[in-house]
Structures are given as structure tokens and as C-alpha cells.
Amino acid sequence: MNREESKAVIEALIFASEAPLTVDKIKELLKLQKSEINVLLDELVTEYNSAVRGFYLRKVANGYQFRTKTEYAVWIQRLKKVKALRLSQPMMEVLAMIVYKQPITRVEIEYIRGVDSEGVIKSLLDKKLITILGRKDVPGRPFLFGTTAKFLEVFGLESLKDLPALDNIDQLKEGELSLFPADQDKIE
Amino acid sequence: MVYQVRLDIFEGPLELLLYLVRKNEIEISEIPIATVCHQYLEYLDLMNALNLDFAGEFLVLAATLAYIKSRMLLPATEEEEMEEELHFDLAQHLLEYKRYKEAANTLTRQTILEKDEFIRSYVTEDLTPPETDESDIEVNLFELLDALKGVLKRVEDKKGIFEVTKEKITVTEKVVEILGKLKQQKSISFASLFDELTTREEVIATFLALLELLRQRMVRALQSTPFGPIRIVRRVAKEIPPTI
Numbered sequence: 001m002n003r004e005e006s007k008a009v010i011e012a013l014i015f016a017s018e019a020p021l022t023v024d025k026i027k028e029l030l031k032l033q034k035s036e037i038n039v040l041l042d043e044l045v046t047e048y049n050s051a052v053r054g055f056y057l058r059k060v061a062n063g064y065q066f067r068t069k070t071e072y073a074v075w076i077q078r079l080k081k082v083k084a085l086r087l088s089q090p091m092m093e094v095l096a097m098i099v100y101k102q103p104i105t106r107v108e109i110e111y112i113r114g115v116d117s118e119g120v121i122k123s124l125l126d127k128k129l130i131t132i133l134g135r136k137d138v139p140g141r142p143f144l145f146g147t148t149a150k151f152l153e154v155f156g157l158e159s160l161k162d163l164p165a166l167d168n169i170d171q172l173k174e175g176e177l178s179l180f181p182a183d184q185d186k187i188e
Numbered sequence: 189m190v191y192q193v194r195l196d197i198f199e200g201p202l203e204l205l206l207y208l209v210r211k212n213e214i215e216i217s218e219i220p221i222a223t224v225c226h227q228y229l230e231y232l233d234l235m236n237a238l239n240l241d242f243a244g245e246f247l248v249l250a251a252t253l254a255y256i257k258s259r260m261l262l263p264a265t266e267e268e269e270m271e272e273e274l275h276f277d278l279a280q281h282l283l284e285y286k287r288y289k290e291a292a293n294t295l296t297r298q299t300i301l302e303k304d305e306f307i308r309s310y311v312t313e314d315l316t317p318p319e320t321d322e323s324d325i326e327v328n329l330f331e332l333l334d335a336l337k338g339v340l341k342r343v344e345d346k347k348g349i350f351e352v353t354k355e356k357i358t359v360t361e362k363v364v365e366i367l368g369k370l371k372q373q374k375s376i377s378f379a380s381l382f383d384e385l386t387t388r389e390e391v392i393a394t395f396l397a398l399l400e401l402l403r404q405r406m407v408r409a410l411q412s413t414p415f416g417p418i419r420i421v422r423r424v425a426k427e428i429p430p431t432i
Contacts, residue, residue: 015308058305067305076306089326092292102289112285114245115200156299164294167285 007040014044017174019061020153062159094120095129099151100166103133103144121145130153145171193196204231207330209282211415221260221275223254233344234333238392240399242357252278325410326417326429334417336395340383344393362390362397370407370422378418379407 001009009030014021023100027036041057041064046059046097048066055068068076087095097109110117133146147160157163208224209216235242256275299305301384369376381398385391398420401407411418 018309070299070304073304073306080306087296089292093288093295096288096291096295099295100288112281113200113283114202114249114285115243136416146281154301155295156301156305157328164291166291173194175403 003040005042006032006036010037010040011044014057014064015066017063017065019149020061020065022063023102025063058156059158060156065153090117091123092107092121095147098124098130098145099147099160099163102146102148103136105136105142105144107142109145123161192347193245200243201228201246202247202282204330205249206286206289207328216279216286218283219279223255225250225257228253231330231333234337238396240281325411325414327411331397331411331418332399332409332414333408335378336391339379339391341390342383343385343388359393359396359400361371362394363400366394366397366401366420367406375419375421378420381420419431 010026013026013029017025023034023037023041026032027034030037045057048055049122053069054072055066058065058067080163090113092110093113097112098104101108106117106121109121121130125132128148129151130145131148132145135141136144151157152159205224205228206226209219212220212223213228229250232242232246252274256278301307314365366381369381381394382391385394398407398409402409406422406423408423409418410421
């Protein structure tokens with residue numbers, strides 16, 4: 001199989017794959033060197049990017065996937081007659097905690113939020129955005145949660161390293177807290 | 189018998205605190221405990237009067253706030269250190285929570301599959317077809333309570349007693365009424381729900397009806413700017429008769 005054909009095969013595989021296709025999988029099927037595969041993939045990415053096409057080749061969740069361009073999202077929405085997969089605010093909050101603090105237990109999540117989170121966690125599990133990584137070695141042996149490859153896929157991330165950094169307001173420093181602010185006189 | 193709404197207020201006490209911080213336009217490091225404590229308790233009172241179930245954690249935080257406030261009134265003692273710590277812990281906790289809220293916002297701004305980009309085929313488990321602008325903000329409970337306070341102020345009640353009695357007006361009737369209004373228009377303003385009402389009872393009943401509809405996910409409460417006017421819109425769904 002010559003070079004051009006290999007590239008076409010990779011293109012076809014990505015198209016037919018249900019999830020982002022990994023380089024490992026391509027190697028398993030085509031039996032080419034990883035470096036060779038990567039060169040072909042880069043070429044494909046460039047080709048799809050340069051022409052005015054409706055979709056492009058994206059590196060996401062450790063693999064490659066064809067995706068429609070954001071500019072045309074509105075058309076697909078009309079086609080599908082429904083809009084987005086929509087996650088509620090509490091779900092996004094819990095998801096953010098799991099993303100940045102994984103592995104994390106339900107109790108730890110509930111402590112930060114200050115409120116019961118079982119339902120939200122269950123929904124995230126149902127949507128397969130999070131999964132159970134194991135159990136924490138403390139009394140009660142509670143579940144530890146973490147994000148899945150699907151999470152990366154849905155949020156367009158290559159890997160967890162791609163996550164935007166958490167806000168840098170980390171700790172309140174001693175003395176930064178003003179204990180007796182102006183309204184002290186208004187205390188009834 | 190008094191109508192009681194069981195509402196899963198997943199917005200917890202920290203959410204309320206953050207809301208108050210934002211509303212008062214202050215920094216978390218400068219929380220004026222006395223003012224915030226007072227406002228916080230006002231909300232609890234209102235929720236109580238409406239017979240809304242809320243999580244015990246709300247009371248825990250109320251107690252914490254009240255405690256910090258009370259200690260601030262006493263002359264300085266050795267226990268001042270503990271009070272400082274409590275205050276510090278609270279602010280710290282709030283900050284951490286805020287961080288994750290902001291992280292959640294950042295995540296939402298990513299290009300999201302099935303929203304900004306699409307793949308060949310995909311079975312979405314959760315299809316919530318919104319008929320509204322992406323930039324609309326989902327109103328939270330406390331904003332609704334704020335708006336309710338505004339309405340209550342305008343309404344004169346002859347009896348002057350804060351009470352919801354089933355014999356006179358039922359929440360069920362109000363639910364049907366609201367749904368009726370939404371049949372004619374896809375979106376109505378929060379204020380218009382209370383336009384012709386003259387008694388506090390009716391206002392409360394209407395508000396509870398709205399909460400019930402929200403809880404049943406038959407309607408949504410939205411606004412286009414923070415603290416802006418609230419609109420109620422119908423959720424596109426099959427015609428489920430309200431189960432109350």
C-alpha cells in the first residue's frame with residue numbers, strides 16, 4: 001500500500017469510527033510506524049483546514065475525529081431540529097469539581113458545595129461524563145469519581161492537560177480578611 | 189390545610205451567600221457579616237413563610253453567621269481567635285466554591301459537542317430543546333424570591349396576615365391559570381403573573397404555582413441580564429397534565 005492509499009485508509013477509518021480514533025488503533029490496523037501515522041494525520045488535518053469545508057479533523061480525547069465547524073452549527077441545529085446537550089448549572093459545578101480534583105468523593109464534593117449532590121452525581125454518571133475510579137481507603141470506603149474519555153470528547157479537549165487553569169485566587173492570606181468593616185455600626 | 193411545596197433546592201446556602209456577595213457588590217474578603225447575616229435570615233424567613241423545604245445546611249450556615257456576628261458584638265476575649273478562624277474559614281470556603289463556579293463557567297465556554305460541533309451520528313441522552321436565546325440566564329430561586337418581595341410590597345392585604353388557605357384559592361388553579369397564559373404567548377413576564385391580583389394570598393399561591401411548574405420542568409424562568417426582568421417561558425414538551 002503506498003503512502004496516498006494509507007492516508008485514505010486512515011481517513012476512512014476516522015470517518016467510520018464511533019469514537020475519536022487513536023494512533024494506537026491505527027497502528028494496530030495498518031501496522032505502520034507511529035511517526036509515519038502522525039505525519040499522515042498532520043497532512044490530513046492541514047488538508048481539511050485549508051479548503052473551505054464544512055467539517056474538519058480535530059484532535060480530541062487522545063484521538064482524531066471529524067467534526068462540523070462551529071460556524072455551521074446553526075445549520076446542523078436546524079437539521080436536527082433540536083439544540084444542544086445542555087447541562088444544568090449544578091451539574092457543571094459538580095463536574096468542574098470532579099474535573100479539577102479527581103479522584104474525589106461525594107462527601108468532598110458536598111462539602112465544597114455545601115449541599116447534597118447525590119442526584120447531580122448520578123446524572124453525570126448516567127451521561128457517562130464521569131465514572132467510578134475506585135474506592136477511597138477510609139472508613140466507609142466511599143466511591144472516588146473522575147472524568148471519562150467521553151467528557152474530553154464532549155468538551156473538545158485533547159486531554160486533561162488542556163484544561164484551562166483554575167483561577168489563581170488560591171488561598172486567603174492571613175490578615176487579608178477584614179473583620180470589622182464599615183457596617184459594624186449598623187449592627188442591631 | 190396549608191399547601192406545602194417540596195422543592196429540591198439544590199442551590200445551597202453557599203450559593204445564597206455568593207448571591208448576596210454579588211448583589212451587595214462586595215469582595216468575599218470583606219464580607220460585612222452583620223449585613224449579610226441579616227439578609228440571609230430574611231431569605232430563610234421568606235422561604236419558611238412559603239413553606240419551602242430547604243436543606244438543613246441552610247440553618248447550619250445561618251447559625252454560623254449568627255455566631256460570628258454575635259461574637260463581634262462582645263468585647264474582645266481569648267475566644268476572638270476562634271471567631272476569627274470561623275470567619276476566615278467561611279470566607280475561605282466561599283472562595284473555593286466560587287472558584288469552582290468560575291471553572292464551571294469556563295468549561296461551558298469550551299466548544300461543546302452537539303452544540304457547537306457535531307459528529308456523524310450521536311445519540312444524545314439528554315435533549316432539552318430550549319426555545320430561547322443562548323445568552324439567557326436561568327434564574328435562580330433567590331432572584332425569584334427577590335422578585336416576589338417586590339410584588340408583595342405592592343399588594344395590599346386587608347387581613348394583614350401571611351397565610352395560604354386552601355379553601356379560597358388553590359395553587360392548582362393558579363398552575364392551570366399560568367399554563368393557560370403560556371398557551372397564548374410563549375413567554376410572559378414575571379410581573380404580569382401578578383398584575384390583577386389584590387391579596388397576598390393570591391400572590392403567594394401564584395408564586396407557589398410557578399415554583400411547582402419550575403420543579404416539574406414545565407416552564408423555565410429566564411432573564412437576559414443579571415438581576416434583570418424575569419420572563420417565564422414554556423418548555424416544549426408533551427402535554428403532561430400537572431400532577432400536584
